[in-house]
Amino acid sequence: MTQTTQSQTRGIQMTDAALKHVMALRDKQGKDLCLRVGVRQGGCSGMSYMMDFEDASQIRDNDEVFDYEGFKIVCDPKSMLYLYGLVLDYSDAMIGGGFQFTNPNAAQNCGCGKSFGV
Numbered sequence: 001m002t003q004t005t006q007s008q009t010r011g012i013q014m015t016d017a018a019l020k021h022v023m024a025l026r027d028k029q030g031k032d033l034c035l036r037v038g039v040r041q042g043g044c045s046g047m048s049y050m051m052d053f054e055d056a057s058q059i060r061d062n063d064e065v066f067d068y069e070g071f072k073i074v075c076d077p078k079s080m081l082y083l084y085g086l087v088l089d090y091s092d093a094m095i096g097g098g099f100q101f102t103n104p105n106a107a108q109n110c111g112c113g114k115s116f117g118v
Helices: 016-029 077-083
Strands: 012-014 033-041 047-055 064-068 071-075 086-091 098-102 115-117
Touching: 012 016, 012 064, 012 071, 016 033, 016 047, 016 071, 016 086, 033 077, 071 077
Parallel strands: 012 086, 033 071
Antiparallel strands: 033 047, 047 115, 064 071, 086 098
């Protein structure tokens, strides 16, 4: 895994590679957006990860907000229960590339890496 951009005390961490890729994707949108990360029921192992850009005006008062060099990651409190300590990484490998989630709360992970169980 590559180096994370923040200390281990952050609730959601990003590697330098993930931050660089997310920033490039955001720049293509042409707006100053934040990244919402969360979980929902479903997927091969019971819960699946979700993430999408949204306007900063959509941040709710009870959301957890993590600032990475001016870029904000947002997570709702319920999802945070399952994601605390998550490391978001990115690889551009042809096989197995894309975003990878390393979740210390997951008791089991799906082979696709996009869902987990607790």
